Amino acid sequence: MTSSPPASALRPPAASRVFSRGVPALPPGTERYRVPGGGSVLLRVAPGDQITVTDVEGGQPCELSFVDARGRFEAAGLGVAFDCDAPGLRGILAAGQAGLEGSARRALAALLRLGVGPGGARALRLFGQNGAPGAQASFTAALEGTLIAVAPGGPMLPEAQETSTPIHLQIRRGGARLRYAQRLPDPLADPLADIRIRAATAVAYEVKAGDWIQVIDVDGRQCTDFQAFDARKLERGIEHALDATITRTLLGRSYPTPGLPAKAFDRDFQPLVEVVRDTVGRHDAFATACNSRYYDDAGYPGHANCTDNFNRVLDPFGVAPRKGWEALNFFYNTGVDHLNQLYFDEPWSRPGDYVLMRALTDLVCVSSSCPDDIDPANGWDLTDIHIRTFSGRESFSRAVATRMTPDAVPELTKETGFHAGLAPHVREHVEYRGYWLPNETRAGRLAEYWACREKAVVMDLSPLRKFEVTGPDAEALLQWCLTRDVRKLAVGQVVYSAMCYEHGGMVDDGTLFRMGDMAFRWIGGDDASGLWLREQAEKMGYRAWVRSSTDQLHNIAVQGPAAREVLKDLVWTGPTRTPVADLDWFRFTIGRIGGFEGIPVVVSRTGYTGELGYELFCHPRDAGAVLAAVMEAGAPHGLIPMGLAALDMVRIEAGLIFAHxxxxxxxxxxxxxxxxxxxLKGKPDAFVGREVLVERKAHPRHLLAGLDIGGRDAVAHGDGVFLGRAQVGVVTSATFSxxxxxxxxxxxxxxVHAAPGTVLEVGKLDGQMKRIPAEVVTLSHYDPGKLRPRGLA
Incomplete structure (x- = not known):
């Protein structure tokens, strides 16, 4: 028998702790906003609100203005003196820059609602071109009014590095929690209806064909069920609700999303709504809305539930009650695990997240705020849901939301500068890294493939992340962060490199352009590479700026045996620049399309296809003209656009790697x-992860190799590679060549099993029931000597 501990040693049970790496929890009453480079943000503030402005990447000016309740620019609202006439704000309001028209339009609309125009604009200018990354300025609002933050910047020449980068804005509210109306995000347009659905209730409402429905999670982590009926059918007594099973069947996927699989149908296969925007991407549509039986069986008889709430508000429309309602279950973090069991956790939705749909016929709709407080489904805190409807005369882009980091402000999917020119040729677009890109053209992926291998193709690769790395220690920073020897890189040269963490794992791969003695351009696939460079610059004390330029530089690739013929007479180069026809592999030149006064471009002899190829970089405002010129010059050589599906085929053949x-x-x-x-032997300086990589090279855990697959049965990423019953590897990419x-x-x-000639098997089904013969070959199935991109074949 054990004795009880002394009373002095007793402690209460510890509180549960959640550690969110990279997602710092904001204190109550604290809000964070992102001012895009070249853009603006308008926010309501009140006396006592504390405002912190941060130049995250460095070298970015910021303008702060304040408009009081009477519509006047009033410096006293921030307790400072204005020192300029707000040229950045005036410029944005006069004409939105490429890719930022929406920001300018929203700013103008908000100012007009306040009764103020740009004529009397005044501002305080912060930071500057030589500002340090992370520089901050703080203020306390003295009056009630509107804060205007602008990150001014003009178009950047492709050979220059004066990019416009974001400003971060944080507000700590001085008073009590914001009122409900203040917590709502700004309307996307003038609403036809603003409907508040209080926690644990539901509301039915009518929407006309063509009008828009926005379902908003006001405070975050609150689920809502959505259901709709064709209003004309209801008038005839036909109660055919939106059917998630039919929708899954017709779409071939679990949930409608912006793009081709966007519609949701009733049991007659009639489309009722189209999902146009989704800032969360985490929902379910395979279980019913919560019902009384769920709570009864859990020991909570009489608990409020979505089904009874639906029945109550649909009764006036003559809809018969149901035991359980099928629905589109927005923001629910539920799924089916590998054991075929339903599971759920707290929602992923953050405050202000929403789904935007368009009514495809006259509808009777119903939405709920889920009352489930007995499990994590609503984050243990029931809050309100808000519905806004907008006129069909409004226009909204198709978009999902991406975040540069988990705690970043979401950014909606954008179109690249080349989108309008390519769209008439495209059969299917897909979202890639925050942009819509062609996946397959009307010619078909097989025709695109053969054009790349035998003639020429043009591809939009604008989502590649570009960072301008400048300053006295720019070379030292890159020498520390990249695995390649950057000191050997000459101006005008490009090198392909890996970037690693301390444990040897890869941050990213990409190409580094040496633009000048102290100026580089890193082009990779992930925002993480820019963040890592910036973190390392601060850690090591390097005087180097790492500023994003993705939105200032869009790029296309011209690839294929005829690529040089397409471009050699198209791009004018000055007498001190290398002509395109003479450009060596992994070199770049600066020129213009259209002669001496033409469109500025940077042209590099690089690619991702295993063929002779080039990439052209320009400002988004010039992208349409650049694409038109390339298409015209390429027509005699059989050039056609190519999408991501065919690109995947050629890069796998060439043994080129892809993130994830x-x-x-x-x-x-x-x-x-x-x-x-x-x-490891040739680079004279230490670099991040070097000591681990020395060990990894000597004792590798795995090697990447090619496999020739016996037969036409498709294999896929994630399939196991087996020797007998033992798994000895995994397929990373596969295609039919x-x-x-x-x-x-x-x-x-x-x-031990990666030598060419080794006979293995790829496992399908459970890995054991079905095997496909495979033989290990060299990594590059096609042109292993890289003779074609070198121009030697």
């Missing part, structure tokens, strides 16, 4: 098949 397939942050460059980017006439794959394999 061939590498992750758990994969080192040797495992990813790019060990040639790590010159038209030029080779067989299935091929890239696979990460244990070194």
């Amino acid at each position: 397939h061939e590498f992750t942050d758990q994969t080192d460059p040797f495992e990813a098949g790019i060990g040639f980017t790590v010159p 038209p030029v080779l006439g067989k299935q091929i794959a890239l696979a990460r394999i244990e070194p």
Whole structure:
């Protein structure tokens, strides 16, 4: 028998703790906003609100203005003196820059609602072109009014590096929690209806064909069920509600999303709504709305539930009650696990997240605020849902939301500068890294593939992340963060490199352009690479600026055997620049399309296809004209647009790696098949992860190799590679190769089994019931000597 501890040693049970890496919890009453480079943000403030402005990337000016309740620019509202006539704000209101027209339009509309125009604008200018990353300024609002923050900046020449970068704005409210109306996000347009659905209730409402429905999670982590009926059918007594099972069947996916699989249908296969925007992307449509039986069985008889709430508010429309309502279940974080069991957790939705739909016929709709407070479904805190409807005369882009980091402000999917010119040729667009890109053209992916291998293609690769790395220590920073020896890179030269964390796992891969003695441009696939460079610059004390320029530089790739012929007479270069016809592999030149006074471009001899190829970089405002000129010059050579589906085929054939397939942050460059980017003996300086990579090279865990697949059965990313019953690797990418006439794959394999000629098997079903023969070959199935991109074949 154990004795009780002394009373002095007793402690109360510890509170549960949640550690969210990279997502710092904001204190109550604290809000965070992002002012896009070249854009603006308007916010309501009250006396006592504390305002902190941060130049995250450095070198970005900021203008702060304040408009009082009477519509006047009033410096006293911030307790400061204005020192300029707000040229940034005036410029944005006069004409929105490419990609930022929406920001300018919203700013103008908000000012007009306040009864103020740009004529009397005044501002306080903060920071400057030489400002340090992370520089801050703080203020306390003295009056009630509107704060206007602007991150001014003009179009950047492709060979220049004066990019416009974001400003972060944080407000700590001085008073009590914001009133409900203040917590609502600004309307997307003038609403036809503003409907508040109080926690644990439901509301029915009518929407005309063509009008828009916005479902808003006001405070975050609050689920809502949505259901709709064709109003004309209801008048005839036909109660055919939106049917999630029919929708899944017709779409071939679990949930309607912006793009091609956007519609939701009733049991007659009639489309009722179209999902146009979704800032969360995490919902369910395979279980019913909560009902009384769920709570009864859990020991909570009489608990409020969405089904009874639906029945109550739909009764006036003559809809018969149901035991359980099927619905589109917005913001629900539920799924089906590998054991075929339903599971759920707290929603992913953040305050202000929403889904925007368009009514495809006259509708009777019903929405709820889910009353479930006995499990994590609503984050243990029931809050309100808000519905706004807008006239069909309004226009909204199709978009999902992406975040640069988990705690960043969401950004809606954008169109690249080349989108309008390519769209008439495109059959299917997909969202990639925050942009809509062609996945397949009307010619079809097979025609695109053969054009790339035999003639020429043009591709939009604008979502690649670009960062301008400048300053006295720019070279030192890149020498520390990249695996390649940056000191050997000459001005006008490009090098492909890996970037690693301390444990050897890869941050990203990409190309580095040396623009000048102290000026570089890093082009990678992930925002994480820019963040890592900035963190390391601060940690090491380097005087270097790392500023994003993705929105200032859009790019297309012209690839294929005829690529040089397409471009050699199209791009004018000055006498001190290398002509395109003479450009060597992994070199770049600066020129113009249209002669001496033409459109400025940067042209590099780089690519991602295994063919002779080039990339052209320009400002988004010039993208349409650049694309038109390339298409015209390429027509005699058989040039056509190519999408991501065909690009995946050619890059797998060439053994070129792709993030989250061939590498992750758990994969080192040797495992990813790019060990040639790590010159452990030739690089004289230390770099991040070097000591670990020395060990990894000597004792590799896996190697990336090619596989020739026996037969036409498709293999796919994630399939296991087996030797007998034992798994010895995993398929990272696979495709059918038209030029080779067989299935091929890239696979990460244990070194002892990775030698060419080794016979293995790819496991399907459970990995044991079905096997497909495979033989290990060199990584590059097509042109392993890289003779074609070198121009030697």
